[in-house]
Amino acid sequence: MALQSIKNLKEFSTANERFEGAHLLCPGCAHSMIVRELMNATDDNLVIASATGCLEVCTAVYPYTSWDTSWIHIGFENAASAASGAEAMYKARKRKGTLKDPDAPVKFVAFGGDGATYDIGFQWLSGAVERGHDFTYICLDNENYANTGGQRSSSTPIGAHTSTAQAGRVSYGKKQKKKDMVAIMAAHGAPYVAQLAPNKWKIMAKGFQKALETEGPCFINTVSACTTEWKFNPKDTIHITDLATDTLMFPIYEIINGTELNILYRPKNVIPVEEYLAAQGRYKHLFKPENRHVIDRIQKEINEKWEYLQRREEAKV
Ligand SMILES: Cc1ncc(C[n+]2csc(CCOP(=O)(O)OP(=O)(O)O)c2C)c(N)n1
Numbered sequence: 001m002a003l004q005s006i007k008n009l010k011e012f013s014t015a016n017e018r019f020e021g022a023h024l025l026c027p028g029c030a031h032s033m034i035v036r037e038l039m040n041a042t043d044d045n046l047v048i049a050s051a052t053g054c055l056e057v058c059t060a061v062y063p064y065t066s067w068d069t070s071w072i073h074i075g076f077e078n079a080a081s082a083a084s085g086a087e088a089m090y091k092a093r094k095r096k097g098t099l100k101d102p103d104a105p106v107k108f109v110a111f112g113g114d115g116a117t118y119d120i121g122f123q124w125l126s127g128a129v130e131r132g133h134d135f136t137y138i139c140l141d142n143e144n145y146a147n148t149g150g151q152r153s154s155s156t157p158i159g160a161h162t163s164t165a166q167a168g169r170v171s172y173g174k175k176q177k178k179k180d181m182v183a184i185m186a187a188h189g190a191p192y193v194a195q196l197a198p199n200k201w202k203i204m205a206k207g208f209q210k211a212l213e214t215e216g217p218c219f220i221n222t223v224s225a226c227t228t229e230w231k232f233n234p235k236d237t238i239h240i241t242d243l244a245t246d247t248l249m250f251p252i253y254e255i256i257n258g259t260e261l262n263i264l265y266r267p268k269n270v271i272p273v274e275e276y277l278a279a280q281g282r283y284k285h286l287f288k289p290e291n292r293h294v295i296d297r298i299q300k301e302i303n304e305k306w307e308y309l310q311r312r313e314e315a316k317v
């Protein structure tokens with residue numbers, strides 16, 4: 001396994017150029033940061049399956065590609081099947097002795113947006129993890145179906161305005177809570193599951209390395225700020241992501257073998273969630289007096305979840 005040493009940001013950010021800067025993602029899109037953080041964490045050969053979505057559409061406009069790796073574009077729903085199929089074939093060919101370079105380290109990775117992961121690809125992902133394939137699934141969680149116009153997904157948080165969960169006279173936006181995919185994947189007994197964020201780049205790189213090193217199916221949910229649908233200035237991606245991690249809207253933690261939970265980042269000063277919400281147009285309507293209760297509910301649920309994570313960490317169950 002050729003893990004990159006992680007010293008400082010400058011060195012890390014220029015470590016590897018396997019994902020080219022020339023792509024069509026919106027300026028300020030966090031998807032590309034996350035991909036680069038994965039690729040810079042390792043020198044191993046990567047076989048990447050990308051579900052349809054912003055990442056795929058914006059990085060592989062035929063005849064161009066941003067990917068200097070083996071890369072499979074697969075349907076919106078089955079990146080996990082493609083990665084696990086490639087992994088199974090690789091193992092079979094290794095067994096039969098038909099690989100050109102059987103000792104070269106190869107890692108299998110799937111990328112999907114939250115629409116692909118939490119909703120449409122859910123059963124394919126569940127199946128691949130249950131079968132125990134040796135691959136890492138990375139969800140680029142921008143909390144909406146960005147590529148097709150910002151529809152709500154089961155990852156969209158309560159209170160967010162989306163094109164299919166609109167805020168207005170009779171509604172405060174999405175009514176249902178965000179699905180807890182990290183808990184669901186941990187419940188599959190996956191050996192390594194984590195929630196990470198690109199602003200905490202060292203933690204993210206180490207999490208990716210752990211997932212790549214761990215034999216068996218690993219799942220990582222990464223918060224991916226979407227300037228277009230979250231409605232913030234493209235220059236503020238990292239600021240918004242700092243607010244996401246420091247309000248604990250996106251707590252950073254890992255779960256090993258479905259039980260051992262470790263919190264990987266504890267903000268020195270926890271910021272009230274209002275600041276995170278106020279920085280994004282998709283939550284603008286929550287600041288009307290009649291919607292104040294939604295902000296209070298979001299804050300209450302954050303506090304409860306943080307308490308729960310800390311207790312689980314202590315109890316190691
Ligand atoms: C089975 C199927 N249904 C719908 C679509 C249309 N479609 C393409 S991308 C996409 C949304 C992708 O959303 P997400 O996975 O969250 O990724 P994002 O674009 O937000 O990164 C949809 C609905 C499709 N390609 N295949």
Ligand code: SF4
Binds near residue numbers: 030054147229
């Ligand atoms: S719409 Fe959002 S996720 Fe898609 S490329 Fe733009 S910023 Fe990225």
